[in-house]
Amino acid sequence: MTKPDAGLDSPGARLLQAQGIESSAFTRFMGTRLRAFSPGRVEAELDLRPELTQHHGQAHGGVIGYLADTVSAWAAASTGIDVVMSEYKLNFLAAAHGEVLWARGEVLKAGRRQVIVRSDVYATHEGQETHVATALATIAAVNGRREEETNAGQ
Amino acid sequence: MTKPDAGLDSPGARLLQAQGIESSAFTRFMGTRLRAFSPGRVEAELDLRPELTQHHGQAHGGVIGYLADTVSAWAAASTGIDVVMSEYKLNFLAAAHGEVLWARGEVLKAGRRQVIVRSDVYATHEGQETHVATALATIAAVNGRREEETNAGQ
């Protein structure tokens, strides 16, 4: 019996776990975990250890940018193609204090040549969420995608 | 005798060293060094240690984004104000193989409320440079800037 392609135990999530986390030294270095998975919608998180902060005791902007970049690529990959990040734009919204930093990436459009992903980053502090950044990314489909698998947006 | 405000030994560079590097845990964790300093133009670099790479053996995109973000903030700070990163956009141009990753940030406009910085990231591999990313950032002046210190220019 095959598992459905959603949830952390699904084939898609396992492939992402193997390719995106276990074989990427930096992703392990940052301690990034997959938090939720369904095609076109992925969440990732990491613990805000002291070494990931900056001088005001909050998450360094580079950690926030890293997590937005990562979750955007993972959301694009969750649509079943090999991807390479092309570009992204990130707006910082609030200081990121807390124990956990997490992000959600959502596919806005999965085209033949590229995938557009919106992502949002949150900090969790004593159970309270703060929306700390929002990003918009373009991810290239390395080998393209078959036409019948595309969608034209939401 | 006062030192001129350019070069790694200038007062501006020393302030950046103290505020941007020594008091920022993540910047030390990444091993980022100031490489060149003059008002409005700053370079930073880091060694591409194995833990900063991803599965293809090249610098992880998150490391490239981090360095572009950092050098943009430093270039803005080099104009003599307290800064907070507002937003940036980054385009990846080529895979980043090599021993050293470095970046240059250049102020395009230093206004009263915000500073616009263009930055470029390069990988050095056996003496050869590859242009791996380019970014465009908006940095807010925390307490503003006196009008006579602004420029409207390139």
Added chain:
Amino acid sequence: MTKPDAGLDSPGARLLQAQGIESSAFTRFMGTRLRAFSPGRVEAELDLRPELTQHHGQAHGGVIGYLADTVSAWAAASTGIDVVMSEYKLNFLAAAHGEVLWARGEVLKAGRRQVIVRSDVYATHEGQETHVATALATIAAVNGRREEETNAGQ
């Protein structure tokens, strides 16, 4: 009796109508209309006249960018401050065929110095909507905003 500050007949909408449309030659030239108004959420639209198209018979990208820019500024202004557009990033999602092009801008964060707005552009063709672009913009508050009027995002 005062009108509530939402709806096309509210004081906020009337101010926008006077400042953003009637006194702006280009906005009139493009034929832009206010379509919906509430603080932090504004819609604008224009008719896709032949002169606003390009060689494939669809809306020119410049028209789409213009509408995203305009609705972003209007959404920021709807929070009660004088604004100046700082920057935006726009992703094109699909070709824009149809009779009407419209856009919605939503404030993600209204800070003291700047407002972050997400906007989406749609084309309406024979009653059917296509999501043609999405944008993320930073708008500066010209004279700042009193602290008690800010929000820290969603």
Added chain:
Amino acid sequence: MTKPDAGLDSPGARLLQAQGIESSAFTRFMGTRLRAFSPGRVEAELDLRPELTQHHGQAHGGVIGYLADTVSAWAAASTGIDVVMSEYKLNFLAAAHGEVLWARGEVLKAGRRQVIVRSDVYATHEGQETHVATALATIAAVNGRREEETNAGQ
């Protein structure tokens, strides 16, 4: 005898004139002219007629965004491929007063699947130039590009 592929009278410039200007209603509506042409580097301009301004008597931001978008697409097309604009990010630097608005697009990287272009917009007022905006764009190659024609460079 063939003309070299640079200059306003070259085959590349004539193709752009036919495809980008004469067959695009909006481009004619805006009065956009090709100003300089060489592969990977293109300039465009338009007269700042009263209907292209906003309430402060300066060029409307939408006109600036339009010109940056257009010159970016043209610079990408000047490398000899069919293009479609994917996304861009634009920073406004200064108010655009003057008689002429012009822009230069320069290709940073011409890859197989996409072209990265940096563009800058200037206003000319009584012979004096003001740098009014800078943009960074990603343009997709509709049918790809043969590998031997790509560059990886600046």
